[in-house]
Amino acid sequence: MTSTSLSDQRGERGERSGPGAVLPAPAAGAGRQRSRRRALHWLTAVGLQLPALVLFGVLVLLPILFALYASFFRWGGFGMPSDYTGTDNFSRLLQDPVFLGDLWRMLLLVVLSLALQLPFALAMAVLLNQKVRGRAVYRMLFFAPYVLSEAITGVLFSMIFAPDDGLADHVLGAMGLGGLGGQWFAGTSTVLATLFLVMTWKYFGFHMMLHLAGLQSIPAELTEAAIVDGANPWQRFRHVTLPLLAPTLRISVFLSVIGSIQLFDLVWVVTAGGPDHHSETMAVTLFQYGFKRYQVGYASAISVVMFAVSLVFALAYQRFVLRRDLEGATTNMRGAGA
């Protein structure tokens, strides 16, 4: 998906919808007929979408609204919420050091993902986009962790990083670096870094694949032209590859950030948020309160904040960053014209 092909699509679409929308109605009869036709179109559209809309409403909108409702109550999860406490749950959240820690760790993971994981994935993609012997094997190997379930990954790495007995400590010990290991997931200061290592191992392959797909849609002629113009490899990467890869990178960033905000399964399996909350994420705290303490009202407040953070990020990102990529790809009322 390059910007060239996008603008092509946009051009085509514009031409097709253009005349119908711009031409003035030639006669009153034709206008009435057209509005009736349009009403029929609307009816068909609504009718066709109704089953999906109902499902979406019941399974997505309703629970969101209910969580919002429950977040204003002190509620144990039995019966309907009745003990209205206003915004108590939210003010409690803002004073809860664990929750504030969750926000901080979320930020940290987002920054680390963007600063280390994605550049690493991009570097691997660029390497494997070249004619390397056995590159299909490498691609498969690097992508394999992404296919593995989070639970299996978690169990695997809690064995690898088991203090003293684990593979990691044995390898480090054999290299004479035994002093480096030892704590991993068990240390309050090392747990987040170790977790990020595992996350990178697990997810970089996915981003690498995205980037590879993006790289392969860049026409070779452009690179060749740059070579003819005397551009060195860095200049070719910086001024040809990177700009044309930008839409892919923007999607990659989006997925990575949303993934970091909602991180749960891996953490739950490996550390359950410990030691002493040092690897806890919002979703883990939510689970603790909702499913272990039965403080469902409070847990709902956490879910609302999590939802808000994701929503604000997603909307802002789509509005300001993805706009160029999405234009023409999404349907809006402008196309229909009045």
Place this chain on the structure above:
Amino acid sequence: MGDPALSRRGFLAASVAAGLGVTALSGCGGDSDGGSSSGTTTIEWWNISTTEPTKTVWAGLAKKFEAQNPKVKIKIVQLENDAYKSKMTALTASGKLPDIFHTWGGGVLQQQVDAGLVEDLTDRTRPWADGLLSVAKQPYLLDDKLYGIPFDIGMIGFWYNKALFEKAGISAPPTTWSGFLDAVRKLKSAGITPLALAGKESWTGMYYWAYLAMRTAGVDALQKADEKKDFSDPGFVQAGQHLKDLVGLQPFQKGFLGAAYSSPTGQAATVGNGKAAMELMGQWAPVVEADAGKGLGANLGFFPFPEVEGGAGKITEVFGGGGGHALRKGAPQAAVDFLKFFASESTDKELVRKTGVLPVVPAAESVLADPNTKVVQAQLKGSTGFQLYLDQAYAPALGQQVNDSVAGLIAGSKSPQQVTQAITGTAKQGQ
């Protein structure tokens, strides 16, 4: 792009409200009221016996019951301890529990009873349940009504490696807290890890604080504090201080903060493989040590939690609990029959002989062979006071808060005062 992201977000938000119901629905898909066309009743039996040999023995007992009652089918659902608790939370919220389910009694059972989901067994089990050991029934008696039938009763104490104690020059198990700290120091200077702890599972650390609180503030203090919603008694702060003293000696295995309990590198395996000298654990410890690790055999010993000098508690007061089964409201008669079968003398003898539980039927005492189990049994019989596990005795929020705060104390991030403050805060808050 927007759509999948939105539905994922929606799903997470939903996990609190509808998610509870969805999980529950998928969980008890097969949970019908029994009664198929052929006239057989299917009973779901949810338990947490995922380790051997209990798993096999229980399956065998279910088969035996089926053979005796050809019209009843038993469907066993087994979940690991923590997973079971989570699942039950979801099921409780959904309003329908399995026919027969594992329970520890206390606050969690009370909550399920309050929600109207548990069958009152007082009358339905009257003739035979009266014969069961009364201390074993204690956790399931709520407002003088019986809601569960025990299959195990036990207590927490120190399980220790006799060979390692000998190596460190400790002649007899300590009976006082200062003697215990001395033993820890001796073990350390002999190059032996004194204690194994599963820091990832916070209930394991809670045992220390709870026992110390019983020893300093007295056996009734924990129950009274729950009723008054006030844990500021100086005895509780002292308990925290004693625990802090212990933690200060760095007695736990390397990486204990990330260790699980029953995994191959967890607390039980560390002791079972002789890599640490002691663990504070319940009567099931020998079985799990042998399952997760090699097991210590004749080298394994048991001693009760030491007395704290100057404290209000005695060494004969025990902290413990058991295991039992409760029935969902409206469970078929076959489920009651099964409870009766499971608490019969012959079944209890088999359980005691093969799975290392302590007898709940007095007559089954005769088959106790393991010397350690005998020590625990004697301790229980001679007990002068009893406190149920805190995470079961208290409402879930309070129980979790105790676990969580004590874990903070052990990790070094909370002071003894902060622990009692946090616990009091949650107690006052309710839900």
